[in-house]
Amino acid sequence: MPGGILSFLIFFPIISGILIGIFSQNKYLNVNVKKTSLLITGIQMILSILVFFSYDKTLGGFQFIDYFDSWIPFEAFTARYIVGIDGLSAPLILLTGILGFCAVIASMNIQLRQKEYFMWLLVLQGVVTGVFASLDLLLLFVFWEAELIPMYFLISIWGSGKAHYSAMKFLIFTLTSGALLLIGIVSLYFATGTFTMFDITELGLYGIVNSNFSIAIPAIFIFFIFFIGFAIKLPLFPVHSWLPDAHTDAPTAVSIMLAGVLLKMGGYGLLRINVDIFNYIDPSILTDLAPYFAIIGAFSVIYGALLTIQQTDLKRLIAFSSVSHMGYVVLGFSSYGAFASVGSTEGLGGTALQLFTHGTITGLAFLLVGLTYERTHTRYIPHLGGLVNKMPLITTFFVIAGFASLGLPGLSGFVAELMIFVGTFKMGSIWAISTIVAVFGVVLAAAYTLWMIQRAYFGERVQEDSPVNFDQLDDLNRLELLSVLILTATIVIVGIYPAIITDMFNVGVGEIFTR
Amino acid sequence: MITLNDILLLSPEIVLTIGAFVVIIADLFYSKKSFSAVITSLFLAISAVLSVALTANLISYNDPSGLSIINVLSIDKYSLFLKSLILLSGLSISLCGINLLSKELKSKGEFWALFLISITGMTLLTSTTEMITAWVALELTSLPVIGMLALNQRKYSLEVALKYLILSATSSAIILMGIAYIYGVSGSTFFSEISMLETALSGKFFFKDPSSILILFGLILVVSGASFKIASFPFFSWVPDVYQGAPTIVTIYLSVVSKIAGLSIIIRILFDSINSSMINEWAIYISIMAAVSMTVGNVMALRQSNIKRLFAYSTIAHAGYILVGLASSEPDSLNSSNFAGIQSSVFYIVAYAITNLTAFLSVLSISKEINSFSIEKYKGVGIKLRFQSIILSIALISLLGIPATIGFMGKAFIFSSAISNNLMWLALIGILNSVISAYYYIRIIKLMFIDTSEDQRPETYSGDLNTRIITSFGAILILMFGLAPAMLLGIVEGVVNILQ
Secondary structure, three states, rough: OOOOOOHHHHHHHHHHHHHHHHOOOOOOOOOOHHHHHHHHHHHHHHHHHHHHOOOOOOOOOOOOEEEEEEEEEEEEEEEEEEEEOOOOOOOHHHHHHHHHHHHHHHHHOOHHHHHHHHHHHHHHHHHHHHHHHHEEHHHHHHHHHHHHHHHHHHHOOOOOOOOHHHHHHHHHHHHHHHHHHHHHHHHHHHOOOEEEHHHHHHHHHOOOOOHHOOOOOOOHHHHHHHHHHHHHHHHHHHHOOHHHHHHHHHOOHHHHHHHHHHHHHHHHHHHHHHHHHHHHOHHHEEEEHHHHHHHHHHHHHHHHHOOOOOOOOHHHHHHHHHHHHHHHHHHOEEEEEEEHHOOOOOHHHHHHEEEHHHHHHHHHHHHHHHHHHHHHHHOOHHHOHHHHHOOOHHHHHHHHHHHHHOOOOOHHHHHHHHHHHHHHHHOOOHHHHHHHHHHHHHHHHHHHHHHHHHHHOOOOOOOOOOOOHHOOOOOOOOHHHHHHHHHHHHHHHHOOHHHHHHHHHHHHHHHHHHH | OHHHHHHHHHHHHHHHHHHHHHHHHHHHHHOOHHHHHHHHHHHHHHHHHHHHHHHHHHHHHHHOOEEEEOOOEEEHOOOOOHHHHHHHHHHHHHHHHHHHOOEEEEHHHHHHHHHHHHHHHHHHHHHHEEEEHHHHHHHHHHHHHHHHHEEEEOHHHHHHHHHHHHHHHHHHHHHHHHHHHHHHOOOOEHHHHHHHHHHOOOOOOOOHHHHHHHHHHHHHHHHHHHHHOOOOOOOOHHHHHHHOOOHHHHHHHHHHHHHHHHHHHHHHHHHOOHHHHHHHHHHHHHHHHHHHHHHHHHHHHOOOOOOHHHHHHHHHHHHHHHOOOOOOOOOOOOOOOOOOHHHHHHHHHHHHHHHHHHHHHHHHHHHHHHOOOEEEHHHHHHHHHHHHHOOOOHHHHEEEEOOOOOOHHHHHHHHHHHHHHOOOHHHHHHHHHHHHHHHHHHHHHHHHHHOOOOOOOOOOOOHHHHHHHHHHHHHHHHHHHHHHOHHHHHHHHHOOOOOO
């Protein structure tokens, strides 16, 4: 691939989005913003697939590096513009590319303030790509926070229900997570003397430059600051309450991006900073705290699943299931010590894979819910039912998404969860117990998923007071079918031949311990 | 002996003073609606050009010492840099005032003359190196403002002017009291001599030597008095009422220009006259000032319904952020490679000046069109007054500190310096405060762009041309320095190393 490809992936959508926002419709020009956005994200998707496959796994390490040293070029405060990908971030770049395209397809029926909508959607995609590609912590933070503005507008202008409330809640929670992150990043900087991630992992704490930088902040404090910051974004049990609101009230495309990509920022941060960097700073923090993370993770799985079962809103149900699925990420994260004790990295590899598969599965589920809602104008499950006769394709794909979500072998969700369970169970003691508890999450997942599909798509046709006009329902059109097929194909391919992604993650995770 | 060179160095002030008289005299003969404002802008522009030219000259020759005039004024990089900032801000205000202020004022000539005199005081304030001169310069900035507040036809103008007068007099008295303490112990009012005395005192046990405690007490009184100018704890209670009641031009003047001047003298007192041996003592006091200002400003701003009042509380909070940088300056931090708090403070002052000026001028322009300062009336403004609303939103996002804006860079530097100086608690308070501030800044953006009003006609009012040009220039600077702060930070770094 040519140099500068990652910078192109980041800034191409941002700049073209802003150009669309300013120039697309005026006296002289009348651009079809929908087709243009489709084209732009299509290019993004193809390029991200190419980038993914041209990453050299035998070489490993960071590749496709672009840098610009004099961003903030001061001896006392040096931040660089540096982007690159390794085995951990390459699949997430791919995920962003695929979901960005699907999100635009899901927005084809937007009528209100079109050019602004597509401007923010494109900016969002570029910024999120930036988060996964940044190798400089301050740069990562810049992208992390910059994502807020597009999300706020997207949720509150084009959202439904209590959109303003949800958008503000999302904003405040994410700003809090960003605030903690900034403190963590700066503390890390003054403890190590650099913002560049691989400098920290190579040289470790107090290892670099001059002793002027070393300040007395305990490493465990910095670790916790980061952990809480990422847990808010993930979201983990006590700080998850923004997620159902934001998801439910967001427009379909934004739910896809939110569940598919933005939540992954939290998981990516945990792996990249709390595992990768702290493995070099002080491995004992992670090994000491791992049992607690296992317990929190398992609890989050079960708690999220129990909340999910009670939901009657189709979209809210899937939103809550994300809380449960992200619990697996924290559970897998707790198996950090496995490499030292058992010499395996399944747990962490599974965690990374869970990020990818959950992105595609939930992305597909939200897409289908959105398409259903566009037709039925209600998401209240008791009002639905019997949709299969009118919408066989939507129902079929929803069943696939549901099966993948509950971990049916042959689909991608199964591989990720299995790897996490195996990795964590090997650790024994508390980890094994937590794993046993968390496995029941799969059972609960089967319960809420199958029950939901049964009630909403099969089941009794029409209640008396249902607002759904069953005569006017139609099935997927060609463009929608394309986006659904892309996601389904990803799910099936990863399910049948997981090595395509896991090889990549294994390179990334393996390097944490061998770099 | 005053030489020609001294006159050249003082030329910005001299031009301003001449300008003040010209405005008054010209007003007698020709009082067409905006003539005085045009003359004022002209003289401010000349003065600003001179000041920028001198700054560029000093910076490019990298003259370390600065030039002293009759011992009480030091024209150095630091003072010229802030002087240029003050003059450029003043120029933006007077340019916008040409069209936007015509109706509100009874006597324009006097108003603009007072404006010029007050700015002269501020430019002098940046270069004083002696306590009494500083006090005189402070008075020269405050007294004309009282006139400016009273010279309009609003309901509350007299009340507001009186409030400002009383508190301003109180703060002046407190500053004088502080100066008296310092003089009583040190026998000098020159910053450099006070600093030398402290060096002699340093190393002695704090309570055994009453003179050191008296000096510290005196300095705290001076800084507290000066906090009136920058609208921070302890003298901030006047801010909301005066900001709301004053003509908006004066509000902008107070919130931007006056704050730069106040900070310039606080920084000079702290870094020129206080020896580094006492830095730990006063840093505690400054941290408390910062923490209280940030918290009170942000919490009170949450429930405001008048946009000027909201901005009043927000400026209190921003004064707090700037003080965080001052509080986190280690002894000798300027000489070592540590990231010095003072650098981040000066950077933040520049960021704040650009951002707040852009925001406030946009508010002035928008409010003039919708004829209200009530935040609720901003509903749907984003559709009617699209251009100005976008500019205002960029400024608000910068005040909130979201990346890609200069405000973010400013906050990142401020909190970094606090963390690097082991003031983690202050950084935490500050950063949580900036999360709180999201609520009220974003609320304005939400009202403008997201809530739709009944009145959906497209852009009907293009706004005042001057304001449009100045605010778009401001917005460009906000984004430019937000993405690439290196240049500005470089200048700031060069400017502050003159201190100490």
